[in-house]
Amino acid sequence: MxxxxxxxxxxxxxxxxxxxxxxxxxxxxxxxxxxxxxxxxxxxxxxxxxxxxxxxxxxxxxxxxxxxxxxxxxxxxxxxxxxxxxxxxxxxxxxxxxxxxxxxxxxxxxxxxxxxxxxxxxxxxxxxxxxxxxxxxxxxxxxxxxxxxxxxxxxxxxxxxxxxxxxxxxxxxxxxxxxxxxxxxxxxxxxxxxxxxxxxxxxxxxxxxxxxxxxxxxxxxxYDHDGPYKNDEEQGMVKNHHKEGKWVESKSNGYLDLQKYPEFTDPYTYLEAEYKNGLPTGTWKFYKLWQKYNEETGEPLLNTRKKGQLIYTEMYREGILEKREFH
Structure with a gap:
């Protein structure tokens, strides 16, 4: 094969x-x-x-x-x-x-x-x-x-x-x-x-x-079920099968320019987001996600994750991105 x-x-x-x-x-x-x-x-x-x-x-x-x-x-x-x-x-x-x-x-x-x-x-x-x-x-x-x-x-x-x-x-x-x-x-x-x-x-x-x-x-x-939801990447409340209210999401993020932020070793961010009826709303805050890695596999160690400095914010209205500001 x-x-x-x-x-x-x-x-x-x-x-x-x-x-x-x-x-x-x-x-x-x-x-x-x-x-x-x-x-x-x-x-x-x-x-x-x-x-x-x-x-x-x-x-x-x-x-x-x-x-x-x-x-x-x-x-x-x-x-x-x-x-x-x-x-x-x-x-x-x-x-x-x-x-x-x-x-x-x-x-x-x-x-x-x-x-x-x-x-x-x-x-x-x-x-x-x-x-x-x-x-x-x-x-x-x-x-x-x-x-x-x-x-x-x-x-x-x-x-x-x-x-x-x-x-x-x-x-x-x-x-x-x-x-x-x-x-x-x-x-x-x-x-x-x-x-x-x-x-x-x-x-x-x-x-x-x-x-x-x-x-x-x-x-x-x-989402198949309503109520609290949590996995390795995100956690928040599900209502009517969609994200609702405050969510925290830790994912790889394409907007993080590693050349602009050379002190960062990877493009992961810690996001504080808000949803209404499944769509982004309000101000989203993207922080640097600090984490350690398994030396043998290279996989991130989830229990080492913590929120770092604020990198940028996004402003949404009815699911539409209106503004992005880097800090």
Whole structure:
């Protein structure tokens, strides 16, 4: 079996530069859609709405390397995804929309030298007054046959762009390392995402995360049970299956510039966040997360974590990032 590996996520920081610059300068977000020949029109033919469930239905049961590789390499499933008919070529400036702070958008002039790398599918999801479209970023550089490297869901209403969420990843890195994200969308429009990393370890199974489409058309985390929630990365209260009130989150953060802060050894931050109906609200405070590591495995020692100095703040209103200030 070939050695598989996961690409380092600093790569995605590079892709994120356009969005980061627009946000940090506090400019208005351009939500106009374009194609090579002018305005881009989304398909609104209800006959092209796909039926649910759709995706990889049993990802939560895939716990071993062999079982995961079998589903990743399933040619029938890949044909099913490609059957969405990714035919409409779009330009890289289709949309710049805010997502969760640790999720990166796909647009960058350095990456999208060929506009035909990004395509919109003809088939889409019908969701009440909203339409949710599949957008694919194809890898056309290193391999003889182009394949879908990343796939996003984009929610719209009356051709107005609302939100986006990456749901699929197939990235082959150097030395045989690889990153994968597999998805499933159930009949209730609950989106399950499972990340897989193949490295020298040789394999890491990350927690399965779920997302939901709110009545506003925005994507937000979904939890099976209400009440107090806590894992290795976050803790807070869940209400109506969504985050509510004060949360504390300790995660790797792409906005932490290690060149600007050379005293920091990693890009982790300690976040004091606030949510209302599952969406960010109020002032978020990002502190440096200090932590020690296991000398043999390199894994962080959770019991050594503590809050450091304040690095930057973000101000949200109704889920929209309005301002970011570094300290």
């Amino acid at each position: 070939p050695k598989i590996n996961i690409a380092c996520f600093p790569f995605f920081l590079f892709l994120f530069s356009c969005y980061s610059k627009a946000q940090t300068e506090n400019k208005s977000i351009n939500t106009e859609a374009h194609s090579d020949k002018g305005s881009f029109f989304f398909n609104t033919n209800k006959a092209d709405c796909i039926s649910l469930p759709f995706g990889y239905s049993d990802i939560s049961k895939r716990l071993t390397i062999d079982s995961i590789l079998s589903v990743i390499q399933d040619e029938n499933k890949l044909k099913e995804i490609n059957a969405l008919q990714f035919e409409k070529t779009i330009k890289k400036d289709l949309v710049l929309l805010p997502e969760e702070y640790d999720v990166f958008l796909p647009f960058s002039t350095s990456v999208n030298e060929k506009y035909d790398r990004i395509k919109m599918a003809t088939d889409f999801l019908c969701y009440g007054d909203y339409s949710v479209y599949f957008m694919a970023v194809f890898n056309t550089v290193r391999y003889a046959q182009p394949f879908i490297e990343k796939m996003y869901l984009i929610s719209t209403k009356e051709d107005k762009l609302i939100d986006m969420k990456r749901i699929y990843l197939h990235h082959q890195g150097e030395m045989g390392f690889a990153n994968y994200t597999l998805f499933n969308i159930d009949k209730n429009y609950i989106i399950s995402l499972q990340d897989y990393e193949f490295t020298e370890n040789p394999f890491q199974l990350k927690p399965l995360n779920k997302y939901h489409i709110l009545p506003s058309g925005k994507f937000t985390r979904y």
